[in-house]
Amino acid sequence: MTDPVALAVELVRCPTVTPDAEAALALLEERLAAAGFMTRRADRNGVPNLYARWGTAGPALGFNGHLDVVPAGDEAAWKHPPFAGVIEDGQLWGRGAADMKSAVAAFVAAAIDFVRETPPAGSVILALTGDEEGIATDGTRAILDWMDAEGERMDHCLVGEPTCNETMGDMLKIGRRGSVTVYLRAYGVQGHAAYPERARNPLTGLVRLLDRLAARPLDEGTAHFDPSSLAITSVDTGNSASNVIPAEARATVNIRYNDAHTGQSLAEWIEEEADLVAAEFGIGIAAAFDQSGDAFFVEPGPFVDLVAGAVEAETGRRPELSTSGGTSDARFIKDHCPVVEVGLVGKTIHQVDERVEVAQIHTLKAIYARILRDYFAAGGLA
Numbered sequence: 001m002t003d004p005v006a007l008a009v010e011l012v013r014c015p016t017v018t019p020d021a022e023a024a025l026a027l028l029e030e031r032l033a034a035a036g037f038m039t040r041r042a043d044r045n046g047v048p049n050l051y052a053r054w055g056t057a058g059p060a061l062g063f064n065g066h067l068d069v070v071p072a073g074d075e076a077a078w079k080h081p082p083f084a085g086v087i088e089d090g091q092l093w094g095r096g097a098a099d100m101k102s103a104v105a106a107f108v109a110a111a112i113d114f115v116r117e118t119p120p121a122g123s124v125i126l127a128l129t130g131d132e133e134g135i136a137t138d139g140t141r142a143i144l145d146w147m148d149a150e151g152e153r154m155d156h157c158l159v160g161e162p163t164c165n166e167t168m169g170d171m172l173k174i175g176r177r178g179s180v181t182v183y184l185r186a187y188g189v190q191g192h193a194a195y196p197e198r199a200r201n202p203l204t205g206l207v208r209l210l211d212r213l214a215a216r217p218l219d220e221g222t223a224h225f226d227p228s229s230l231a232i233t234s235v236d237t238g239n240s241a242s243n244v245i246p247a248e249a250r251a252t253v254n255i256r257y258n259d260a261h262t263g264q265s266l267a268e269w270i271e272e273e274a275d276l277v278a279a280e281f282g283i284g285i286a287a288a289f290d291q292s293g294d295a296f297f298v299e300p301g302p303f304v305d306l307v308a309g310a311v312e313a314e315t316g317r318r319p320e321l322s323t324s325g326g327t328s329d330a331r332f333i334k335d336h337c338p339v340v341e342v343g344l345v346g347k348t349i350h351q352v353d354e355r356v357e358v359a360q361i362h363t364l365k366a367i368y369a370r371i372l373r374d375y376f377a378a379g380g381l382a
Helices: 004-012 022-034 097-117 140-150 202-215 263-281 302-315 358-377
Strands: 038-041 049-054 060-066 086-088 091-093 123-129 156-159 171-173 178-187 229-236 248-257 284-293 320-322 339-341 355-357
Touching: 004 022, 004 091, 004 097, 004 358, 022 038, 022 049, 022 097, 022 123, 049 140, 060 097, 060 358, 091 097, 091 358, 097 123, 097 355, 097 358, 123 140, 156 358, 171 302, 171 339, 178 202, 178 263, 202 229, 202 248, 202 263, 202 284, 248 263, 263 284, 302 339, 302 358, 355 358
Parallel strands: 060 123, 060 156, 156 339, 171 320
Antiparallel strands: 038 049, 049 123, 086 091, 091 355, 178 248, 178 284, 229 248
């Protein structure tokens, strides 16, 4: 049997800060090829990506995950070096232990054991990237583009992001909110603070615009999503002089939104508000938008029930079906096939002393193994 914890330790010991995931991907490519998987690289613009497939027929069940991690920060603040992969007190410590190298180790181990022990009438696909924590333009997107070009398809996919809230098995994700970041630039006429009539203060108008945006409730939630939220994350003028009205001011706003909106509809609202404020204050306001994906969800049905049933069988609790949290690469996969996210408890992700209970890694492998057995026993839910 493939030990997922030993494999997770090896992966954590690869310092794979985005997008430098080559060492971890090479390690997994070697293991998967030895287990009979066909492996192909789908690298793009310096980002390493791996596609591995066992079998040639359908149905095809896929697993997706990332090996890149966020920077460790102040390494001196860590109890153990962030890339040492230390096991202590029943926990694996290190950057990426929870997000999400241990989950990758769990589904790789489950897939290898499954195809060796009970070769399915179908295919098992693993799509692994080094660009999820970054801008995510050349990671899973690149793999999906390569799959389209090569005629490769997944019928269903599981993403191993840390989805549990407090206890293993308490939650799985059937969708995610959309996210758009708005970069606002207000520009006017610089002048002396004692003579405001000779200047046009962009900061006053920008503050008015931010107040208008923040004061409006976007919605009250929808059937599958909590209410949308807008957060002002930055305001800056670069002005160190207290007696100077600045010529320019900037602000950043992040919106997490449900399926009552699209990135386009929100952009149109913000531009309309910006034009009104700009006219009122006699300044200019420009807005730029960086959208990571619209909201989406998978309708509960046979596949979601199968995944939830496997979680319940291995943990003794029926998971909540959730769309909460940030974004993930599921936002790209949902255009390819139905996708569900199920993984570890995510309490320590991106923190100093990131860690995960060793027992959770074994449980997650058991969940993935049961999903594999049940999926192919059901003929891919045909």
